Amino acid sequence: MARTILVVDDEAVLVxxxxxxxxxxxxxxxxxxxxxxxxxxxxREKPDLVILDIMLPGMxxxxxxxxxxxxxxxxxxPVLMLTAKGDEIxxxxxxxxxxxxxxxxxxxxxxxxxxxxxxxxxxDYPASNGGGQQQQSAPEQVEARRPSSRELVAGPLxxxxxxxxxxxxxxEMELQPKQFELLAxxxxxxxxxxxxDQLLHNVWGYDYAGDTRTVDVHVRWLREKLEEDPANPKLxxxxxxxxxxxxx
Numbered sequence: 001m002a003r004t005i006l007v008v009d010d011e012a013v014l015v016x017x018x019x020x021x022x023x024x025x026x027x028x029x030x031x032x033x034x035x036x037x038x039x040x041x042x043x044r045e046k047p048d049l050v051i052l053d054i055m056l057p058g059m060x061x062x063x064x065x066x067x068x069x070x071x072x073x074x075x076x077x078p079v080l081m082l083t084a085k086g087d088e089i090x091x092x093x094x095x096x097x098x099x100x101x102x103x104x105x106x107x108x109x110x111x112x113x114x115x116x117x118x119x120x121x122x123x124d125y126p127a128s129n130g131g132g133q134q135q136q137s138a139p140e141q142v143e144a145r146r147p148s149s150r151e152l153v154a155g156p157l158x159x160x161x162x163x164x165x166x167x168x169x170x171x172e173m174e175l176q177p178k179q180f181e182l183l184a185x186x187x188x189x190x191x192x193x194x195x196x197d198q199l200l201h202n203v204w205g206y207d208y209a210g211d212t213r214t215v216d217v218h219v220r221w222l223r224e225k226l227e228e229d230p231a232n233p234k235l236x237x238x239x240x241x242x243x244x245x246x247x248x
Contacts, residue, residue, distance in 0.1 A: 005116065007019055049078045049116060062094060069176060081094040092213070152187050175222075
C-alpha cells in the first residue's frame with residue numbers, strides 16, 4: 001500500500017509540483033491550503049508524513065506542528081517543514097515545536113525526495129530499535145554489545161523504550177519523538193563521545209541532509225527538561241569541538 005503524505009502550503013503551484021513529484025515516486029498525496037484544513041486532513045487521513053509550510057493563513061505551520069504533537073494519532077508522525085530562505089529563527093523554532101526536519105525554499109526535487117525517504121525510514125526503524133540494518137559506526141558497535149532491554153536506567157533517568165516514556169528524578173517528562181530518540185541513543189552510548197555527525201546519522205537517518213545545528217537545538221531542549229541547571233549540564237555534556245557525551 002502506498003504511503004500517504006500530507007502536503008500543506010497555500011501556494012497552489014508549489015503544492016501541485018510537490019504532489020506530482022511525490023506521486024511519480026509512488027506516494028499517495030493529500031493536500032491542504034491552511035492550518036485548520038491541515039489538522040482536519042491529518043485527523044482524517046492519518047498520513048505517514050506531513051510536509052508543512054510555516055507561513056499559512058489562519059493558523060501558521062508552527063502552531064499546526066504543536067497541535068499535531070499533542071494528538072495521539074499524529075504525535076509521532078514525521079513532519080518536514082518548509083521555510084523561506086534565510087529564516088534561521090523559523091528553522092530553530094520549527095525544530096523546537098516538534099518538526100523532524102526542514103527544507104529551505106527554493107528546493108530541488110531530489111533534495112525533497114531524499115528527505116522524505118529519510119524521515120519515513122527513521123519512522124520504520126526508530127532509534128530504540130537500533131536504527132535498522134545500516135552500517136554501524138564505532139558508537140553503534142558499543143551500543144550493540146550491550147544487552148537489549150525494554151528499559152534504560154542511568155543516574156536519575158529511567159527510560160521506557162517500549163512505552164517511549166522518560167522519568168527523571170521521579171517526574172514524568174514529556175519529550176517530542178526526536179528528543180526521545182536522541183536521549184535514548186545518548187544513554188545507550190553513555191560514556192562515549194559522539195560527534196554531531198554521528199548523532200545526525202544515527203538518530204535522524206543515514207541520508208539526512210540537515211546541518212549539525214539540528215543536534216544543538218535538540219540537546220538544548222533536552223537540557224532544559226532534564227538538567228537541574230541547564231546552564232551547567234551534568235548529564236549531557238559538551239565536548240568542545242567534537243560533540244556530546246552522556247555521563248551519570
